[in-house]
Structures are given as C-alpha cells and as structure tokens.
Amino acid sequence: MTEFATLTYNGKSYQLPVLTGTEGEKAIDISTLKTRSGLITMDNGLSSTGVCQSAITFMDGEKGILRYRGIPVEQLAEYSSFKETAYLLINGRLPSRKELTRFSVLLNDLSLVHEDLREFYRGFPRHSHPMGILSSMVNALRSFYPELETTDEGINLTMARLLSKIRTLAAMSYKISRGHRVVYPRPDLTYCANFLNMMFDSPVRPYQIDDELVSALRVFWILHADHEQNCSTTAVRVVGSGRVNLYAAISAGIAALWGPLHGGANQAVIEMLEKIVKDGGNIQKVIDRAKDRKDPFRLFGFGHRVYKTYDPRGKIIKKMADRLLEKQRVPDPLLDIAKELEIAARKDDYFIEHHLYPNVDFYSGLVLRAIGIPTNMFTVMFAIGRLPGWIAQWKESIDDPGWKITRPRQVYTGPTCRDYIPIDQRT
Numbered sequence: 019m020t021e022f023a024t025l026t027y028n029g030k031s032y033q034l035p036v037l038t039g040t041e042g043e044k045a046i047d048i049s050t051l052k053t054r055s056g057l058i059t060m061d062n063g064l065s066s067t068g069v070c071q072s073a074i075t076f077m078d079g080e081k082g083i084l085r086y087r088g089i090p091v092e093q094l095a096e097y098s099s100f101k102e103t104a105y106l107l108i109n110g111r112l113p114s115r116k117e118l119t120r121f122s123v124l125l126n127d128l129s130l131v132h133e134d135l136r137e138f139y140r141g142f143p144r145h146s147h148p149m150g151i152l153s154s155m156v157n158a159l160r161s162f163y164p165e166l167e168t169t170d171e172g173i174n175l176t177m178a179r180l181l182s183k184i185r186t187l188a189a190m191s192y193k194i195s196r197g198h199r200v201v202y203p204r205p206d207l208t209y210c211a212n213f214l215n216m217m218f219d220s221p222v223r224p225y226q227i228d229d230e231l232v233s234a235l236r237v238f239w240i241l242h243a244d245h246e247q248n249c250s251t252t253a254v255r256v257v258g259s260g261r262v263n264l265y266a267a268i269s270a271g272i273a274a275l276w277g278p279l280h281g282g283a284n285q286a287v288i289e290m291l292e293k294i295v296k297d298g299g300n301i302q303k304v305i306d307r308a309k310d311r312k313d314p315f316r317l318f319g320f321g322h323r324v325y326k327t328y329d330p331r332g333k334i335i336k337k338m339a340d341r342l343l344e345k346q347r348v349p350d351p352l353l354d355i356a357k358e359l360e361i362a363a364r365k366d367d368y369f370i371e372h373h374l375y376p377n378v379d380f381y382s383g384l385v386l387r388a389i390g391i392p393t394n395m396f397t398v399m400f401a402i403g404r405l406p407g408w409i410a411q412w413k414e415s416i417d418d419p420g421w422k423i424t425r426p427r428q429v430y431t432g433p434t435c436r437d438y439i440p441i442d443q444r445t
C-alpha cells in the first residue's frame with residue numbers, strides 16, 4: 019500500500035508518494051512537484067536527495083554497513099577475487115565456475131591496448147598527473163574500439179574491454195613516465211598479479227610475484243569497487259544520461275574522483291602525514307587547524323557524507339596496513355603518526371560532535387606504499403577498483419525504462435531584466 023507525504027504551501031496541499039527501499043529507507047517522490055505546484059526543492063550537495071533507485075550497493079551510515087548485491091563487503095574481501103566481485107556488481111549475482119572462467123578468458127584476451135595508443139603518452143609532459151592521463155586515455159579508447167553500445171554484445175564487450183585495459187593503461191603511464199620499457203600483460207597471471215607485474219617487472223630485475231601483496235591489492239580493489247551514489251558515480255550517471263558512450267562516462271567519473279575531497283584524499287592523507295613528520299610530528303597542530311573554521315584545511319581521510327561511524331572499509335584496510343608493514347619489518351613512521359592522529363582526533367570533542375571517523379582513505383595510502391605504488395598513482399588505484407561499480411551503475415541506468423537525461427533546476431539570484439548599454443554610455 020503506497021504511503022503519502024503532504025506538502026502544504028500557500029493554502030494548497032499536495033500528496034506526494036513515499037517510496038520504501040528493500041532495507042526500509044523512505045523517500046518522498048517529488049518528480050511531479052514542479053508541474054503540480056510550480057515549486058522546486060533545493061538541496062546543496064544533494065545530501066537529502068535520492069537521484070535513482072538502485073539494486074547494486076547498500077550502505078547504512080549509522081551502523082557502518084556496506085553490501086554489494088546484498089553480500090557484506092567483509093565476506094567478499096575474505097573469500098572473493100576482484101574479478102568475481104566485478105562480475106557480481108555488474109551482473110547482480112555471483113558467477114558459476116564456468117561463467118567465471120569464461121569471464122577470465124575474455125579479460126585476458128582484451129588486456130592489450132592498440133599499439134598506436136602508446137604515442138598518446140608521449141604527448142604528456144613527464145610530470146603530468148596519472149589521473150589526468152588515465153581520464154584522457156580512457157576517453158581515447160572510444161576512437162580505437164567504436165563498438166556500438168546499442169547491442170547487448172557490444173555493451174558486454176565494451177564493459178569487459180574497459181575492465182581489462184584500465185590496468186594496462188595505468189601501468190603504461192607509470193612505465194612511460196619513468197622512461198622505462200612498457201611491460202605487456204601475461205596470460206598466466208591473475209588480474210591483480212598482472213597489474214603489479216606490468217608496473218614493476220623489468221628486463222634487468224624480473225618482478226617476483228608476492229602472494230601477500232597480490233592479496234592486499236585484491237582486498238584493496240574489492241573494498242573500493244562500489245559505494246552507491248558518491249560524487250564520481252553520480253558523474254558517470256549524469257554524463258551517461260545524455261546517452262554518450264561508456265568510455266566518455268567513465269572518463270568523467272575518473273575526473274570527478276581526482277579531487278582531494280573524494281578519491282584524491284588517499285594521496286592527500288600521505289602528503290599530510292609526511293608534512294607532519296617533516297614538521298616534527300606536531301599532531302595537535304594539525305587537529306587544531308582542522309577544527310579552525312577560518313582555515314580551509316581538512317583532516318584528510320576523516321569524515322564522510324554517509325558514514326557517521328567508522329567506515330567498514332577503513333577497519334579492514336587498517337588491519338591490512340598493520341599486517342603488511344609488520345611482515346615487511348620496515349618501520350613506517352607514517353603508520354605510527356596515522357595511529358596517533360586517529361587516537362587524538364577520536365578523543366577530540368569537535369570530531370566526536372561532528373561524527374568524524376577515519377574513512378577508506380585514511381590508511382589506504384599506507385597499504386599502497388607497502389605494495390610499492392608511487393603516491394601520485396594512489397588515486398589511479400582507487401579508479402581501477404571503482405571501475406566495476408561505475409560500470410554497474412551506468413548499466414543499471416541505461417537498463418532503466420524510466421531513464422531520462424539529468425537536468426536539474428535552480429533558483430535564480432542574478433539581476434532582474436535590464437537593457438544593453440552601448441559602450442560609450444557606460445560609466
């Protein structure tokens with residue numbers, strides 16, 4: 019039975035249907051409000067606005083719950099592969115053994131990139147940020163693989179092609195930025211091991227696959243694979259709503275992820291921790307700056323629009339950072355500083371009152387450092403992990419029979435009507 023909310027304005031009442039989600043979330047459907055009342059709503063940052071109904075990921079920000087297609091992310095991190103989790107997110111269920119094998123063979127067959135694409139990298143200045151390169155290169159893929167996405171086969175091929183090639187594109191940007199020879203993907207390596215081999219193998223020092231590091235990368239990418247309607251996923255949906263090709267929509271998602279308030283936070287956390295160490299380890303100074311309204315500085319890796327408790331991904335990554343650095347017996351001053359910073363912040367009334375806890379980015383950079391990933395590639399690692407989620411969300415939007423181009427409204431606050439003034443009459 020449909021529930022309704024009543025909006026009363028200017029002596030008139032409007033009955034608005036209330037939607038109920040699988041987990042009991044409620045939403046007032048205001049899609050007819052403008053035509054019926056002339057009114058629109060306003061919601062800076064869309065923190066109280068749902069933009070779609072989705073069956074992909076469920077988050078409970080109060081309880082710190084995260085599930086992909088109903089499966090808790092903790093179980094996927096424990097038992098699944100990144101490839102299998104990508105299949106789950108995109109197809110809505112876990113694959114049979116035969117389906118997973120077929121998916122693996124397809125990703126392997128699609129892992130090379132057109133040789134002419136290598137010329138594109140030579141056009142970027144050596145110091146170019148890898149996120150800018152990745153966003154450009156993903157967009158450029160459309161010129162080389164113009165499969166029409168009007169058929170299921172074309173769409174499935176394009177999704178698999180992106181999932182496979184994003185690793186190769188990312189590793190190529192690293193190798194070429196260092197003037198090293200590009201390493202090709204290998205058919206005998208898993209998705210994660212292949213990426214590490216393409217990044218670090220060299221003719222003079224063959225890369226030794228370390229199962230612990232491969233597993234750490236597997237967990238890292240599973241934990242980053244989707245997160246409902248975050249900034250970059252919303253960018254993918256909005257750009258995709260104009261019925262542009264998948265490569266362009268994903269390129270927009272990569273660009274949105276780059277910012278230090280979003281995926282760029284993992285790089286910003288490490289740079290923040292390094293600065294604390296350089297400045298003599300004054301934790302309180304950083305805490306005080308983060309609390310100072312007049313100071314735009316934010317404590318990177320802390321806070322979240324949805325989680326008002328510990329980010330469930332952050333808990334797993336923190337344990338992984340401990341384990342990896344313990345195994346490597348390399349004391350990392352940044353891990354000690356990060357732990358001190360977490361303790362100090364979580365005891366501080368400001369952080370308690372604002373429900374600010376470590377998010378996925380607070381410890382993730384320490385795991386990536388332990389794996390050997392350079393700091394300027396941390397957000398690229400986030401993008402590779404998030405790709406299955408972006409693809410799943412894009413697919414869900416194009417499969418939605420009610421799919422419409424996204425075109426929000428505004429409240430105009432500029433000058434009222436006035437005439438043009440010829441230049442010789444202007445003061």
Ligand code: SDX
Pocket residue numbers: 063244245247248249278279280281283308309315316317318319320321322323324372374377378379
């Ligand atoms: C990701 O959305 C997702 O799901 C994102 C993500 C994903 O998987 O896709 O989880 C990945 O982006 C994680 C977040 C990474 N970003 C950071 O770590 C950057 C630091 N965090 C903040 O900038 C902030 O917490 C955000 C951007 C994450 C969330 O910001 P909101 O929800 O817009 O909250 P806000 O900026 O309005 O802050 C509310 C209050 C403010 O104080 P008041 O003015 O109300 O008194 O909390 C304060 C803020 O000043 N605050 C912080 C803070 N985060 C919020 N104060 C100091 N340090 C912080 N980190």
